[in-house]
Amino acid sequence: MKSLIFKLSSILLMILLVPSCTKKVKEDLATAPKYVLSITEITNSKAPALQSFTHGVSGNEWLLFAGRTNNKNDSIGGLHSIFKGNYANTSFLPPSFNDSLFVYNPISNAKPIRMHYKTVVETINKQCFEQIGEMTIPCIELKNFLNQNLSIFRNTNALVKQDGNFLYTVGGYGAPVNDVNTKNYLTFNQIARIHVPNMIKLIKGEKLSLQNLKSLISVGKNKHLVSTGGEMYKFDDVLYLAGGHNFGSSAPSFSQGQKYVNAVYPFKVSTADKPYKLTVTIQDTISDVTTPSAKGTDAVSIFRRRDGPITPNFYKVNGEIKRGLTFYTGVFRPDSTAIVNGKKTSYHLAWNNAIYVHPEKIVESKKYTYDASYNQKNFNVYSCPNIALFDSDSEIIHTYLLGGIGDGKRAAVGHLSGFTNTGVHIKMNIGNPTLKSTHTVLDYNIFNSGNNEPPFYGAESILFLNKSLPFSNNSDEIIDLKKAFNDTDSNSIKIGYVLGGIEAFQSNPGTYGKRNSRASNKIWKVTLTKQF
DSSP: OHHHHHHHHHHHHHHHHHHHHHHHHHHHHHHOOEEEEEEEEESSOOSOOOBSOEEEEETTEEEEESSBOOOTTSOSOSSOOTTOSOHHHHTOOGGGBOOEEEEEOTTTTOOOEEEEHHHHHHHHHHHHHHHHOTTOHHHHHHHHHHHTTGGGTSOBSOEEEEETTEEEEEOOEEOOTTOOOGGGOEEOOEEEEEEHHHHHHHHTTOOOOHHHHHTSEEEEEOTTOOOBSOEEEEETTEEEEEOOEEESTTSOGGGTTEEEOOSEEEEEEEEOSSTTBEEEEEOOOBOSSSOTTSTTGGGTOTTOOBSSOEEEEEEEETTEEEEEEEEEEEEOOGGGEEEETTEEEEOOOEEEEEEEEOSSOOBTTBSEEEETTOOOTTBSOSSOOEEEEEETTTTEEEEEEEEEEOBSSOOOTTOOOOEEEEEEEEEEETTSSSOOEEEEEEOSOSSSSSSSOSSBOOTTOEEEEOTTSOBSTTOSSEEEHHHHHHTOSSSEEEEEEEEOOEEESSSOOOSOBTTTEEEOOOEEEEEEEEEO
């Protein structure tokens, strides 16, 4: 009898609690914050006009080099001519190469200090000689070694990652130094590590110690780490080269000048007897194909992606949060080419699904999860600034993609999808057993007032994060959303600044030039506001 009374009491209690729980869920949904992204142009920018450039930060100063720029008439920077396959002859002309290293302070907006990349090596050599005597073997060896690797300062679309004071850069595309024969354009295979604060000091005319001179730039090489149009991340002591392609004369002969990376390559670097020489060690490759460099893999690999948003991410292993990365979209799918009326036709189709890369195996003994059901619907599919924020209460990562290329429309034959000033807000709950993303389009013009109208920004731009913000779970790229707003009395937080990239004067410019596109020197402040 007591047991029956207890059961009836328990059932009654559960019935009474159900409306209460339902009400609580409804209240939580009603009070869940909405986040509004705003981008404000900083007027009268004195920053250099750059796209696809290499970048580092020390305090309030930005180190900017490589990439492409405009000439005095603004006629050679911008989108490469997509109608002509030989980009070396038609788009990547030597006058568009940025051959200077800049130090720019966005707070003071003073004219940037610049130094030609060859002068950098001459200055290092001069300071070395001043400290240990002219014509000494260590100085000569250092000079010769750096002169053999000058392409780290003159290339476009290299892979870049800063970790503390050190900037890592891999690959990039362009002409060998002192050789502008278009047949020899290639994707470089160097891996460089640069001490950002000391490089800034050197460019500003300050003297470095002999030890700092020798460790200012370290370079190594590896035949597998050849990429342009990918991204790079660093988790603990391991670097990750993600995606991209080997383009130009460096590509395998069977590939007709282009071979996709088709993988994520984890690797470590170290120095031994010479502080300016890096030893590179590749670890287990992450891919869906056994040998990513092999012939035929471009036609089957889901990792066949370049120039798309590759963002930082989290995942969980036994309840513990780990760092990973995500391919959201990218270009181009292997079925972008078709035979129409007996002729080869290129449709330039983007990927619209996602790959979550988790260096520890969590699904089917793989180090990645393929989210084939995710569909970004041709919005913001090209490389653009991205923001990642983690809400520890809901375990949702909020990722924002800002502008670039991909206006939601399938491109006409021979075109990319159009440039856009819209953005995408992606959500992924890392607490779910299966990693899945959903997205919404920020259908307002995030870079200009009015509708999605030209000029368009974001493609190959760089976001410089506000490093005074709190970051989450040992990440230096994913902002702790809850703490960021708890640490301020305002409903808004400053995310950082966007710099440069391609400025497009029409949705489908097709090439560069005054009425088409150019490299930009514009700067925007990015703010996130919480609303209820």
